[in-house]
Amino acid sequence: xxxSSRSGQLKKIIILAAIIVLxxxxxxxxxxxxxxxxxxxxxxxxxxxxxxxxxxxxxxxPDTLYHRVAPFLLTDQRGNKVQALGDDTAxxxxxxxxxxxxxxxAHMNDEVSRVAEQxxxxxxxxxxxxTVDGAYDTPEVLAKYxxxxxxxxxxxxxxxxxxxxxxxxxxxxxxxxxxxxxxGEGKFIHSSSLILxxxxxRIRGYYDVNTPKEVDRLIxxxxxxxxxxxxxxxxxxxx
Numbered sequence: 354x355x356x357s358s359r360s361g362q363l364k365k366i367i368i369l370a371a372i373i374v375l376x377x378x379x380x381x382x383x384x385x386x387x388x389x390x391x392x393x394x395x396x397x398x399x400x401x402x403x404x405x406x407x408x409x410x411x412x413x414x415p416d417t418l419y420h421r422v423a424p425f426l427l428t429d430q431r432g433n434k435v436q437a438l439g440d441d442t443a444x445x446x447x448x449x450x451x452x453x454x455x456x457x458x459a460h461m462n463d464e465v466s467r468v469a470e471q472x473x474x475x476x477x478x479x480x481x482x483x484t485v486d487g488a489y490d491t492p493e494v495l496a497k498y499x500x501x502x503x504x505x506x507x508x509x510x511x512x513x514x515x516x517x518x519x520x521x522x523x524x525x526x527x528x529x530x531x532x533x534x535x536x537g538e539g540k541f542i543h544s545s546s547l548i549l550x551x552x553x554x555r556i557r558g559y560y561d562v563n564t565p566k567e568v569d570r571l572i573x574x575x576x577x578x579x580x581x582x583x584x585x586x587x588x589x590x591x592x
Contacts, residue, residue, distance in 0.1 A: 393581065394549075394574055396420075397556040398528055421554045422526040427483070427512040427519075430495035435510060437481060442552040444478045444578055446571070448562075449523050449531055449543040451486035452498045457545050461562045462502065465547065469507035471572050477552070477582075478575060479508040485523065485531045485541045487516035528556065547571055552582055 398420025405416045424438040438445065448465055450458040465480055472478040482499075484490035490498075495511040504511065513519075523531035529544035549558040549571060557578060560571040 394551075394557040394578060397559070419553075419555050420528070422550060422556065423554075425518075425522050425526065427514040427522075428492055429513075430492055430499045430504070430511040432492040435512060437512065438550070438554050442477070444552055444575060444582070445481065445550040445554075446478070446575070447481045447483065447527060447548045447550065448546070449483050449485050449519075449527075449529065451484045451541055451543070452490050452494055453486060453539050454541070457563060461545065461547075464562045464568045465509070466502050466507070468547070468568065468572055468575070469509050472575065473507065475579070476508070477579070479510075480504075481510055481512055483512045483519060483522065485516070485519050485543045486539070487514050487519050489539065529559075549574065549578070551578055 396419045400420070401418045402416070422438055424436055426434060426436055429435045446465065446468060448461055450461055452458075462482060465482060469480050484495065490513045492513060495513055499509075499511045502509065520531045523529050523543065527544075527548050529546060529548070531543045532541065534540035534542045544559075545563055546559040546561050547568065548556060549560070551557050558571065558574055560567040562568060
């Protein structure tokens with residue numbers, strides 16, 4: 354009985370060690386062994402020094418303040434108010450579009466759907482498609498547009514609001530263009546990129562939907578970011 358108890362305790366220790374070490378080792382393989390394909394993702398936007406420091410491996414390193422997308426309140430396709438980027442810590446993919454668009458918008462949301470299909474079981478990855486045509490794209494219009502994509506099962510929300518606020522969110526938050534196209538009624542100019550945010554709401558990548566390899570890269574880099582965040586949450590990530 355005593356031997357059996359000791360054996361059980363040893364198994365528990367081995368399992369605990371695997372849980373702690375495996376994410377760190379996987380991150381090492383991706384970043385160090387993968388070299389070009391799996392280097393850590395950049396952080397986009399303005400960067401400033403905070404004036405404070407932290408220690409890593411015995412070295413004093415200045416703290417950097419990165420651009421973060423501020424939370425915003427919009428309405429989804431079901432008419433519910435959504436505090437996007439509020440208290441949660443999910444990895445987020447965002448794109449801007451409008452339902453009357455006759456250029457790349459349909460293809461853009463087809464690509465969002467393709468990406469979302471890869472992460473159906475990952476509760477920590479979600480998707481927002483934000484219209485830039487708030488006056489026309491009511492929740493009812495968005496619901497009809499979104500229905501063929503089955504967004505609920507993909508953790509995907511289509512969002513609308515006041516057009517000026519939508520422009521502000523795109524420009525100041527996600528650092529992409531969004532404006533009225535004066536060449537015709539009901540036309541808008543907006544980014545063709547899918548935008549990747551980490552759990553701290555920092556921009557980690559832009560991916561042009563007009564280039565299939567860019568969207569494939571987004572899928573790979575979401576996986577990398579998931580691994581990076583597991584590694585950073587480990588108490589041993591500085592060792």
